Amino acid sequence: MIGERLLAEGENPGVWKQIFNFENYGELLGLVQNSLLAGALLGLLGGLAGVFVIMRDLPFAVHGISELSFAGAAAALLLGLNVVAGSIVGSLLAAAAIGVLGVRARDRNSIIGVIMPFGLGLGVLFLSLYKGRTVNKFGLLTGQIIAVDTPQMSWLVGTSAVVLIALAIVWRPLTFAGVDPVVAESRGVPVRALSLAFMLVLGLTVALCVQIVGALLVLSLLVTPAAAAARITASAVLLPVLSVVFALVSMEGGILLALGSTIPISPYVTTISFVIYLVCRLSSTRRGDRTSRTTRSAPDRAAARV
Numbered sequence: 596m597i598g599e600r601l602l603a604e605g606e607n608p609g610v611w612k613q614i615f616n617f618e619n620y621g622e623l624l625g626l627v628q629n630s631l632l633a634g635a636l637l638g639l640l641g642g643l644a645g646v647f648v649i650m651r652d653l654p655f656a657v658h659g660i661s662e663l664s665f666a667g668a669a670a671a672l673l674l675g676l677n678v679v680a681g682s683i684v685g686s687l688l689a690a691a692a693i694g695v696l697g698v699r700a701r702d703r704n705s706i707i708g709v710i711m712p713f714g715l716g717l718g719v720l721f722l723s724l725y726k727g728r729t730v731n732k733f734g735l736l737t738g739q740i741i742a743v744d745t746p747q748m749s750w751l752v753g754t755s756a757v758v759l760i761a762l763a764i765v766w767r768p769l770t771f772a773g774v775d776p777v778v779a780e781s782r783g784v785p786v787r788a789l790s791l792a793f794m795l796v797l798g799l800t801v802a803l804c805v806q807i808v809g810a811l812l813v814l815s816l817l818v819t820p821a822a823a824a825a826r827i828t829a830s831a832v833l834l835p836v837l838s839v840v841f842a843l844v845s846m847e848g849g850i851l852l853a854l855g856s857t858i859p860i861s862p863y864v865t866t867i868s869f870v871i872y873l874v875c876r877l878s879s880t881r882r883g884d885r886t887s888r889t890t891r892s893a894p895d896r897a898a899a900r901v
Contacts, residue, residue: 627854629748630807634846636755637804637816641846642839643762644800645821647793650773654818656693656794659707660801662714663689665810667802668735669721678735679750682802689714690798694791718810736809751806754799761796769793770831807846808861815865816842823872826879841871 648657667685671678689710696706722735772779772786780786797817804813820841824834849864 624854627850630850631847633748633751633807634850635843636751637807638843638846639839640755640758640800641804641816642820642842643835644758644797645817645819645838645842646824646835647769647773648797648817649821649825650770651790651793653797654814655704655707656690657797657801657814657817659693659711659714660686660689660798661805661810661813662711662718664714664798664802664805665735666714666717666721668805668810669718669725672727672735673721673725677746677750679747679754679802679806682805683754683799685714686798686802686805687795690794690801691791694794735805736811747806751803754803758796758799758803761792765789765792765796808849808864809859812861812865815861815868816845819865819868819872820845823868823875826872826875841868845871 648654664682664686667688668678668682670676670685671681674681692710693703693706696703718735768779768784769789772784772789776786800817801813804816808816821834821838823841824837828834828837845864845868848867849860852863852867853860
């Protein structure tokens with residue numbers, strides 16, 4: 596934002612000031628109160644939903660849904676309708692198609708491979724026809740931090756409440772079905788119905804995340820935090836807690852760092868998220884090496900005693 600002001604005045608702020616610039620930072624914080632609240636909601640939703648995305652091997656599905664979400668948002672932008680509503684409609688259509696047609700993993704990947712280019716092509720078409728501000732087009736792909744107005748915030752809060760209630764209802768049976776679907780089905784758990792229900796919940800979550808981090812980089816919120824948490828714990832309680840914490844740090848940190856720059860929010864969110872994953876992966880690797888050395892040295896100590 597500061598960099599944009601300097602560019603408008605004909606000054607070249609330099610690369611570093613375009614990336615990090617904290618002049619008048621306190622004044623700018625008042626402009627992103629809605630975005631900070633939205634980031635907290637999306638961090639919570641992304642962290643919780645991401646646990647099942649990793650458990651059920653659905654990262655590719657997240658990307659496929661985001662492309663249709665982008666197409667729906669672009670169509671709404673072109674028609675002058677509510678962008679959040681358009682994004683939600685696109686996401687739900689994609690999620691329903693993947694959930695109904697892609698029961699098996701191979702079928703699911705094929706369906707996603709068909710949906711992704713179709714959704715991206717539609718989105719590009721709608722944006723090409725849109726003659727409004729360029730920043731609105733760019734924001735759908737890479738996210739923006741000051742686009743969350745009060746009506747949009749109402750959509751986000753209402754939809755987030757629906758997602759959280761749905762996750763609370765299906766959490767236990769969905770966890771059971773994710774760990775051992777055969778046993779779960781034999782005990783009367785409606786595995787297919789749960790899969791479709793979760794895909795619809797995932798569709799809503801993706802639609803909300805697209806509003807802040809953009810369609811291209813939504814994986815950084817719905818996959819990376821949960822994948823990082825899974826590297827350091829297998830606890831059914833600690834895993835979602837850490838996933839939510841990592842997602843919140845990525846979202847809120849990305850918003851605060853992007854506040855004084857001309858760079859979209861998504862590079863900051865993805866970088867923080869990646870660094871967290873890298874630290875967790877290195878930590879798990881070192882712990883695994885220590886465990887392996889201890890295991891290997893135990894027979895040697897036993898042999899020495901003999």
